[in-house]
Amino acid sequence: MPAVAPEISNRPSFSNDEISRRIQNAVLEHRLAPGTKLVEERLAEISGVSRTKIREVLGKLAHEGLVTLIPNRGAFIASPSAQQARDVFVTRRMIEPEMARQLANTITTPQLRALRRHVRQEGEARRRGEMHAVIRLSGEFHVLFAQMHGNEILLRLLRELTPLTCLVITLYDKPNVPACPHHEHDALIDALEARDGERAAAIMLEHLRHIEATLSFDAPATAAVDIEAIFS
Numbered sequence: 001m002p003a004v005a006p007e008i009s010n011r012p013s014f015s016n017d018e019i020s021r022r023i024q025n026a027v028l029e030h031r032l033a034p035g036t037k038l039v040e041e042r043l044a045e046i047s048g049v050s051r052t053k054i055r056e057v058l059g060k061l062a063h064e065g066l067v068t069l070i071p072n073r074g075a076f077i078a079s080p081s082a083q084q085a086r087d088v089f090v091t092r093r094m095i096e097p098e099m100a101r102q103l104a105n106t107i108t109t110p111q112l113r114a115l116r117r118h119v120r121q122e123g124e125a126r127r128r129g130e131m132h133a134v135i136r137l138s139g140e141f142h143v144l145f146a147q148m149h150g151n152e153i154l155l156r157l158l159r160e161l162t163p164l165t166c167l168v169i170t171l172y173d174k175p176n177v178p179a180c181p182h183h184e185h186d187a188l189i190d191a192l193e194a195r196d197g198e199r200a201a202a203i204m205l206e207h208l209r210h211i212e213a214t215l216s217f218d219a220p221a222t223a224a225v226d227i228e229a230i231f232s
């Protein structure tokens with residue numbers, strides 16, 4: 001095999017975290033579909049890092065459930081089964097209403113401002129018709145909640161569950177219902193601002209049920225994607 005071509009060595013070299021974040025974002029934005037093959041050589045070439053590093057990143061993503069490693073075949077974006085899809089929502093329903101309830105007791109004014117700002121960005125992306133960005137921002141809204149708890153374990157869990165949810169939505173979405181209902185994020189912030197933990201928990205539970213209700217767990221769709229696009 002030839003050495004790295006000069007035009008490739010001139011490309012910026014990404015850190016492991018950056019590569020991992022880009023793959024996660026591509027999943028969050030529905031640009032990498034479930035089942036997409038992640039070719040090590042190709043990823044190494046595009047990102048300007050060694051195959052060893054790519055293998056490390058893929059191993060970490062596999063650990064998080066976002067990637068499936070199949071011996072002798074390689075790495076693929078995970079393709080959650082209907083059962084796993086349901087499990088993702090069951091888990092989120094167990095965790096996130098309680099997360100919202102507790103946040104109502106501790107939330108600060110700057111945190112409320114940050115949540116409002118985030119929802120404004122969602123709204124702007126929606127108005128501009130940037131559906132990929134809307135989907136990513138909707139997911140990140142939920143990660144922000146975990147971040148505001150300052151609980152590393154909770155944050156890690158949400159960071160895993162959010163892209164998994166996006167994979168599930170990609171696979172099981174009914175057409176034209178792409179992301180979190182926008183006004184429900186506003187209602188959640190209103191409840192937090194009113195320090196009403198019960199209401200925040202109830203809205204979060206309802207919100208997760210609404211997202212789940214937009215899915216149909218019988219007929220997964222498939223799509224082909226260009227992995228180069230995630231590093232462009």
Ligand SMILES: [Zn+2]
Nearest residue numbers: 138141180207
């Ligand atoms: Zn949401």
